[in-house]
Amino acid sequence: MNQANMTPEKELRCLEKLVGLNMLEKMLCSFSKSTGLKAILVDTRGNTLVSTDHEIKDCSFCRKIRSDSSGMRKCQRSYAQACTEAAKYGEPYIFRCHAGLIMWSAPIVLNEYVFSIICGQVLMWEPEDYFLEEIEEMVKGLNVDVSAVKWAAAQLEVMSSDKVQAASDLLFIVANQIMKSGMIVLEQRRNITAQQARLAEEIQARKRSEIAMRTIESRAFSINSLDKEHELKSLVRNGKKRAAHQVLENLLVDIIEINSEQIDTVKTRVVELVVIISRAAVDGGADLSVILQQNSLFYLELLKISKTEEICLWARGMLETFMNQDINKNQKNIIAIQKAAEYIQRNFRNKLTIEDISQVVYLSPCYVSRIFKQSLGCTLMEYLTHVRIEEAKTMLKDPKYNVMQVAEESGFEDPAYFTRVFKKSEGITPSRFKQYAL
Template sequence: MNQGDQYQDKKLQWLEKLVGRNLLDKMLCSFSKSTGLKAILVDNKGNTLISTDHAIKDCNFCDMIKSDSNGAKKCQRSYARACTEASKYGEPYIFRCHAGLIMWAAPILLDEYVGSIICGQVLMWEPEDYFLEEIEEMVMGLNIDVAAVKWSAAQLEIMSSDRVQAAADLLFVVANQIMQSGMTVLAQRREITAQQARLAEEIQARKRVEIAMGTIESRIISSNSLDKEQELKSMVRNGEKEATAQLLDKLLVDIIAKNSNHIGTLKTRIMELVVIISRAAVDGGAELTEILKLNALFHQELLEITSPDELCLWAKNMLETFMNYLETNKNQKNLLAIQKAAEYIRKNYRNKLSIDDIAQAVYLSPCYVSRIFKQGLGCTLMEYLTQVRVEEAKTMLKNPKYNVMQVAEESGFEDPGYFTRVFKKLEGVTPSRFKQYAL
């Protein structure tokens, strides 16, 4: 294999790792079969990396041009120029090849890889004499049958400018899908690399500490890992997402530092963390049946992981899944508790109510129900109780058979003076003046 072939092979292998050969073949073949146009994937030097010959072959015209080595080189240079122009502007580039055919290129830009999908081999007008003469000039010097080439050119498909533009746009969509798939893999790789660097730095720092402080310090670190696991349970239970993620990284450092060469042991230790985190999630209010389903899913995923780097990223995503579920579940339960507290207040506003009474009714601590009520409705329990009582008072004040004293008592205010002060603060007028306006 010469140096040029090695370069092409290296480029193709790199692209296949990002996107996958099957996906590349499938997308190019789907485009070719749906449009009837041959599509090829080229690099920035015009080298063909993937071709859809098995789906759509070159036209006779192109076969004859490429049968000559100089003609094939000219085709490659046309592709390289089209790739450069398409990548320069980041959009489909419609061009005439060296032999005069209409083609177009859609750019693919993935990190260090620059390439394009090329397709076409059509005409946009009826071939006239001057065009055939122009072709004769273009192929001059090639060892081919000029008359046969001119005849083949006259048989080429003629496409309108609208169809050419539509095909170019569709090709651009295919190229963007390939880039999006590659970008997803690149982002994951970068995330793994970044986490690997962080963990490697922690591991090296830990090793230096162990060397400096000897066996005793190493035992202390082991003991600290148990403390960290207990701390992790507490943080998960309390829904402390950011702090929990940071602590998990430290635990992963502990685990990898001692088991870096034993992937099976690493998986076992991390599965122990899954159990610890899931139990803490249940303690934090998550549904046990849902947590057990997640555990089963995580166990299956864990079996398929083959490297410590993937394992660390997987552990991070596992924790995030648990924390998001716990947060969602807690929010739902909080909303239900707020609704029950509000309903209890509306039903019992005439009675003398305290925060303890309301908390007991919804089976939560006074401090917790006060906090979530304030967060959910923007007012305290007592403020909400006052608002309910004032709204009821307004309804009663509109009825002639009730005087202000009766209204105050019936709406839950024991002190008429306090009732008047609260009513005026919320409504801007005294109860007596409100009653005059209402009647």
């Protein structure tokens, strides 16, 4: 039966057969508990099929909008469009709903059926007067208290773009797992005893140490964990296996020590580590498609584990698999050169330095300069100048730009310097080039 002709009830029955609603609800609830964000599953018409209302309610702003039937229909249309767009591109789709909130959609495609997990109800900026005025325009025609809606808008959570991107990436991982129909055999457990002993020894050693006040310790713990995660990412990216395993051990001890009785929370934190490690592996030169496929298998394994010591053993195997990817130095250099070139092409209008470019590819300025020169036959600054000159030539052919405007728009701060560089490259001045081009 065509999905467009199915009722929401029939779609739910199909999901039950293809995925299993218990697993689906559990995954959505785990995501909501760990992120504090409401997640729902919708179809291509925007109908809500599965919701985490019993874990997290809609924000006050959304409840007020949806109290009106017309507002509810607009929400449904926003969800339908987000579901379609996410499925079209096969990746997370971050969008602004009809009422102005930031949300994101992760696609789920099961045979001929298309669904999407919707999450969000946040802002990416502090609400200012113009936004509140915009709210008034958006709710025009709805039977709602405009003042109350504005007040609710001012209370909305504000998330940075990095956090929104991280949450959408995590949601995408959850969506990918739902699309997998087979189950993978769990890792053999012959090393569990040794692993458990090592973790127990580390935990006991920490318990014997003198600790500060609980609130201070908690803050210090959070900062320390972030530092360790950054260190782990760097070690994986640079292929330092032994050191990466040690940092992972420390992080696992941290997680278990705080959440020893909350297995779902432990799993969620470990999923975050999977995201960090897999991204670092890709940055280090691993094949993205292979990494995404491996992520899917790992998550299916993790769902079946019920003990913390098994999770720790599983995590070690996961790190080992990622770091055993066949990555050679030349491949890493090619990827770094490509990223550097793409960064220059996107930002040539800005004032760029070799240090700026080297930070993007996680290499030292000297090293990235050397491999760029060896590979392309020109320096980073020569390539930057070439990109700017090509842009200038394009603009000079347009009669609406004069030479000074072209210099500024193509990244040259000094028109006189622009003229010298252009003549050296093209053999004629920009003014003469413009005369010939028009």
